[in-house]
Amino acid sequence: xxxxxxxxxxxxxxxxxxxxxxxxxxxxxxxxxxxxxxxxxxxxxxxxxxxxxxxxxxxxxxxxxxxxxxxxxxxxxxxxxxxxxxxxxxxxxxxxxxxxxxxxxxxxxxxxxxxxxxxxxxxxxxxxxxxxxxxxxxxxxxxxxxxxxxxxxxxxxxxxxxxxxxxxxxxxxxxxxxxxxxxxxxxxxxxxxxxxxxxxxxxxxxxxxxxxxxxxxxxxxxxxxxxxxxxxxxxxxxxxxxxxxxxxxxxxxxxxxxxxxxxxxxxxxxxxxxxxxxxxxxxxxxxxxxxxxxxxxxxxxxxxxxxxxxxxxxxxxxxxxxxxxxxxxxxxxxxxxxxxxxxxxxxxxxxxxxxxxxxxxxxxxxxxxxxxxxxxxxxxxxxxxxxxxxxxxxxxxxxxxxxxxxxxxxxxxxxxxxxxxxxxxxxx
Numbered sequence: 398x399x400x401x402x403x404x405x406x407x408x409x410x411x412x413x414x415x416x417x418x419x420x421x422x423x424x425x426x427x428x429x430x431x432x433x434x435x436x437x438x439x440x441x442x443x444x445x446x447x448x449x450x451x452x453x454x455x456x457x458x459x460x461x462x463x464x465x466x467x468x469x470x471x472x473x474x475x476x477x478x479x480x481x482x483x484x485x486x487x488x489x490x491x492x493x494x495x496x497x498x499x500x501x502x503x504x505x506x507x508x509x510x511x512x513x514x515x516x517x518x519x520x521x522x523x524x525x526x527x528x529x530x531x532x533x534x535x536x537x538x539x540x541x542x543x544x545x546x547x548x549x550x551x552x553x554x555x556x557x558x559x560x561x562x563x564x565x566x567x568x569x570x571x572x573x574x575x576x577x578x579x580x581x582x583x584x585x586x587x588x589x590x591x592x593x594x595x596x597x598x599x600x601x602x603x604x605x606x607x608x609x610x611x612x613x614x615x616x617x618x619x620x621x622x623x624x625x626x627x628x629x630x631x632x633x634x635x636x637x638x639x640x641x642x643x644x645x646x647x648x649x650x651x652x653x654x655x656x657x658x659x660x661x662x663x664x665x666x667x668x669x670x671x672x673x674x675x676x677x678x679x680x681x682x683x684x685x686x687x688x689x690x691x692x693x694x695x696x697x698x699x700x701x702x703x704x705x706x707x708x709x710x711x712x713x714x715x716x717x718x719x720x721x722x723x724x725x726x727x728x729x730x731x732x733x734x735x736x737x738x739x740x741x742x743x744x745x746x747x748x749x750x751x752x753x754x755x756x757x758x759x760x761x762x763x764x765x766x767x768x769x770x771x772x773x774x775x776x777x778x779x780x781x782x783x784x785x786x787x788x789x790x791x792x793x794x795x796x797x798x799x800x801x802x803x804x805x806x807x808x809x810x811x812x813x814x815x816x817x818x819x820x821x822x823x824x825x
Contacts, residue, residue: 557770558695564765565690565702566709568631568683571757573710574750575638575676579603579669581715585653585743586660595662602669605677614796616681625767627686632762634679639754641672646748653743689769696771718746 545553555562583596620629645668652665687699720726722739731740741749791799803809 555695558691558698561690561770562695562698562702564761565683565687565699566706567757568679568761569703569706570710570713571635571754572676572680572683573707573712574714575672576606576707577711577714577716578718578747579673580711581719582653582665582669584719586662586665589653589660591660591662595660598662599666599669602666602673605670605674606680609677609681610800612678613681614800615793616678617685618791618793618796627682627689628762628765628767629682631679631682631686632758634675634682635754635758635761638672638675638679639751639758641675642747642751642754645672646744646751649744649747650742686767689767689771692770714750718743721746 579602582602583599586596586599616630620626624632652668653660684699684703687702688696691699718741721741722743724737724739727738727740728735
């Protein structure tokens with residue numbers, strides 16, 4: 398509140414004459430009215446300045462809503478709502494953006510999806526997993542030397558295992574190609590107007606990877622010693638996959654057909670089921686080889702090679718193939734003159750990877766020896782035995798007995814229950 402002091406008059410003889418109460422009250426009310434008028438004028442000017450700033454921001458294309466945010470204390474006071482009393486306190490204002498959902502949709506449609514940013518983030522995530530996540534696994538065997546740079550430490554830790562890691566990545570990539578290709582077939586069938594019931598029949602082609610535990614003990618215990626415990630299964634499987642894909646490339650157009658009446662889904666499932674079976678068996682052999690191919694300090698990289706390589710292979714067999722097979726993508730982004738069909742069809746894609754399987758498997762057979770690098774002099778000294786941790790030589794029956802004992806463990810029971818029921822929440 399504004400207080401007005403009593404107004405005193407001084408006469409010529411030096412005596413003060415006090416105004417009467419009525420005169421004082423009139424002057425006090427006049428002063429209050431003048432202050433209210435002044436406050437209204439100042440607030441009006443500040444609000445006008447805010448509106449002009451907001452209009453200028455909209456004209457200049459500055460995003461952030463329909464109005465400008467206050468920049469100074471005066472601007473804040475100018476747009477705060479007051480209470481009933483003109484001279485009373487101010488009520489804080491909570492600002493809300495006037496940027497509507499339709500504006501977001503418009504900007505999204507104009508700008509598009511930042512693909513470079515998406516792939517950049519995927520690369521950062523992958524690189525973080527490789528360089529940092531696995532360093533935790535190997536820190537027990539490889540203490541960090543702070544005097545070396547990150548590149549020098551990584552090079553030191555991977556010494557002797559870098560080529561093996563690259564080979565594992567490539568083997569798992571090859572393993573992901575049939576998986577991605579089989580996952581792309583339902584999309585092709587849908588384009589052929591095949592019913593969902595028939596597509597469900599084709600889903601049986603995925604089962605070998607879910608049931609590979611049933612014949613994994615055979616792969617682990619039966620082998621040709623001269624060729625190697627893992628290569629005895631991996632090399633024949635990859636040769637068969639390559640030959641299978643080469644033969645399939647000449648008949649796949651007839652098998653899939655051009656419309657629903659030409660598609661025999663059961664026969665198509667019967668063709669891709671053995672292909673997935675061979676890929677699952679190759680996965681068993683490669684998983685076992687990864688444990689002995691890498692040294693003990695770097696054995697943690699095996700799981701990363703599995704995840705990264707298989708995901709990359711699935712991406713090539715699924716997303717890349719469907720993109721190259723798309724006529725609209727080819728005409729919009731690749732070709733200068735529109736034409737029918739994509740850059741490559743299913744037959745050409747399968748033919749190419751068939752030869753990749755055969756050629757690379759031949760190189761692995763000739764130039765990569767199967768040597769157990771998991772045993773080192775240091776690890777043997779730790780175990781206190783000359784031949785401490787060599788792989789157990791078990792027959793087929795003994796291997797199945799070990800598997801049965803593992804199944805009887807209580808944690809395994811609950812893990813199986815979770816895996817069998819986990820997908821039910823997404824079935825609704």
